[in-house]
Structures are given as structure tokens and as C-alpha cells.
Amino acid sequence: MIGPDFLCIGAQKAGTRWLYDQLQWHPDFWMPPIKELHFFDGRFTKHFTQHYERIYRNALNDLSKVNERRKKQAGRPLDERDKDFLIRAKRLADSESQSLDDYLRLFEMSGTKITGDITPAYSILRKNEIKQIRSALPALKIIFIVRDPISRVWSHYCMLEKEDKTFPFSELTADRFMEFLKRDNVMARSFPSKTITRWKEYYPNMLTWLFDDIRDHPDSSRQEILKYLGATPAAEKIPIDSDFNRKSKGKKREMPEDIRAILEEYFKKEIEWCKANIGGATSSWS
Structure with a gap:
């Protein structure tokens, strides 16, 4: 089959760069030189x-x-x-x-190696768009990495603040943060229940993985994802550590308590859905 063997559809700010780094070095893979x-x-x-x-x-x-x-x-x-x-x-x-x-x-130059497209924006594709992908690539494997909506949204805000200064920290108030939260692009990426429901209708065997497990158990996370993709999970095949994070030295800004309170209330039902339908580390989400 010509084309990607898998898509990683996100989520944004949930470890997709970690996945790309692990796969680009694995000898069973050929990954495009551009991640997304x-x-x-x-x-x-x-x-x-x-x-x-x-x-x-x-x-x-x-x-x-x-x-x-x-x-x-x-x-x-x-x-x-x-x-x-x-x-x-x-x-x-x-x-x-x-x-x-x-x-x-x-993707033709991948030869017999496994190859894929890691683009978090695919998580917000509409049903008709996913249906078209399914028609063209029925054997495609799908990976979706889920992150606690509260920490994902805050990370999204910090990224945007750094990139375009639309919502600078100096102007951060509860009202301004709600403006950010209700932006279409933020809303569309913040409810994993909707992404999972849409994609599973067409790819019922998609792999849902937790950002928490990548962070806390990188060895086993790498091994299980490689197995899902049909690759050899042996650690010695990859010249970087399973916990390699190119962004680890970046300074992390703490979430203000008033913002956390807003997000805990806003995502209360979504987090309940994740606990009931995904399980695992979601049990510790607020």
C-alpha cells in the first residue's frame, strides 16, 4: 500500500513530538523530515x-x-x-x-519500512473528512494521545502566549482567559471524548494512549505503541532514551489557582467521561 501506515492525530500539547522523535530513530521506520x-x-x-x-x-x-x-x-x-x-x-x-x-x-521512499503522518490538527477533522480518509486508507492505524484537558489547555495557552502575544501573561485575568478558552480552535481540541467518538466510528481499532503514561512510564509506553504499529519494541534499537524530551529544559509557568478553578468546573463532565471510558491514569485527574 502506498501512503502512510498510520496517522497520529494528536492531541496538541500531548506528547506527539516525543512520539515523532522515538519513531524517526527506530530502524523499522522511515518518518518524513517534517513532523506535521x-x-x-x-x-x-x-x-x-x-x-x-x-x-x-x-x-x-x-x-x-x-x-x-x-x-x-x-x-x-x-x-x-x-x-x-x-x-x-x-x-x-x-x-x-x-x-x-x-x-x-x-511516502513511497519509505520502501518496506513503517511510515506515518503525525499531525495533531487531524484530531478536529469532521466526520465526513474522516470518512473520506477511511475510504482511501481502510487499513490505516490511528493513534490519539489524550492529555488531561485542564493541563492541555494551560499548555496551549502558554504556547500561544509565546508565539503571537495575543493573550500575554501581563493581561491574564479570568475574563481574558475565558476569551481564550472559547476560541473555536481551543474548544475543538479540548474535548477528547468528541475526537475519540468521531474517529472510532471509522477506525474502531484506533489506539488511545495517555500523556500521563508517556510521562510516568516512557519505556512501557514506547514498547506498547511500537507493538501497535507492528515494529520491534527492543530498546537497544533506538539511540535516544525513552524519556527523551527536547523541551524538558524549557521554563514551565505555573497555572494560577483562579484559572485552575475555572478549568476544573468547565471540564468537570469531560473528565468524568474520560474516567469512565478511558480509565487508567485518568482516575487522578481533577
Whole structure:
């Protein structure tokens, strides 16, 4: 089958970068040099072009420069397969008609290795869009990593504050935070029950994993996810530790108590659903 063997559909701020790092180094996998492709949510051209212009344009002429940068970030070195991917992806990004077949052919250079697309934005796709994916890729494996809605939303806020300053910490009040919380993009990503229900209708064997388990039990999490994807789970095959986190040195801002109180009330029913339908570490969620 041409195309990805799996999609990781998120959630945003729930460990998808950890998963990409683990898989890009595993010898059973070939992962695209760009983590998020955004084909199915219609943002492929914008997202790819940003990465291409900022990082990968020089890769077509000199892989060594890009690989020096990737080495500092613990990324696997690029090779000729990655150049082929970038050439095809650039052609697709510049095309007025971006067909599914062209997207699927991006993964041809994976050969017999397992390959996939890790794009958290896929978690908010509508049912008709998921149905179309199912029609084209019925054997696809789906991974969804669930994070406590309270901590996920706060992490989302901190990311946005850093990136575009729309909601600066200096102006953080309960009312301003509610403005952020009710934004369409935030709301759509904050209810795992809805994502799981939509996707399981078409992919009943999707794997739902908990961010808590990745954080607290990275070895067993890596092993079980690799098994699900059909890969060898042996730890010695991966040259980075199971608890590797490229963002671990970043400063974390504490959630104010008044904001926590708002979120605990707001997500009370959602957390009850997670406890009843997912179980495991969700029992400790507030």
C-alpha cells in the first residue's frame, strides 16, 4: 500500500513530538523530515512552505548544513530519501490541485519500512473528512494521545502566549482567559471524548494512549505503541532514551489557582467521561 501506515492525530500539547522523535530513530521506520504535514486539514502548503523556506531549502544542495542543525536537536540525519521527499512535497505545495494520490506518493521512499503522518490538527477533522480518509486508507492505524484537558489547555495557552502575544501573561485575568478558552480552535481540541467518538466510528481499532503514561512510564509506553504499529519494541534499537524530551529544559509557568478553578468546573463532565471510558491514569485527574 502506498501512503502512510498510520496517522497520529494528536492531541496538541500531548506528547506527539516525543512520539515523532522515538519513531524517526527506530530502524523499522522511515518518518518524513517534517513532523506535521497538515494535508487532511488543508494547511499543507502553508505549513510545508514555512518549514521549507526556514530550514530545508538548503537541504537540496547541501545536506551537511541541515544535518549539523538536526544533530544539535537530536534529529536523525537526512539522506537522499529525504531530498526526494522534499522535492515531491515542494511540487505538491506549489500545485493548484493537491490530490490525495500525490500525498500518498510522498511516502513511497519509505520502501518496506513503517511510515506515518503525525499531525495533531487531524484530531478536529469532521466526520465526513474522516470518512473520506477511511475510504482511501481502510487499513490505516490511528493513534490519539489524550492529555488531561485542564493541563492541555494551560499548555496551549502558554504556547500561544509565546508565539503571537495575543493573550500575554501581563493581561491574564479570568475574563481574558475565558476569551481564550472559547476560541473555536481551543474548544475543538479540548474535548477528547468528541475526537475519540468521531474517529472510532471509522477506525474502531484506533489506539488511545495517555500523556500521563508517556510521562510516568516512557519505556512501557514506547514498547506498547511500537507493538501497535507492528515494529520491534527492543530498546537497544533506538539511540535516544525513552524519556527523551527536547523541551524538558524549557521554563514551565505555573497555572494560577483562579484559572485552575475555572478549568476544573468547565471540564468537570469531560473528565468524568474520560474516567469512565478511558480509565487508567485518568482516575487522578481533577
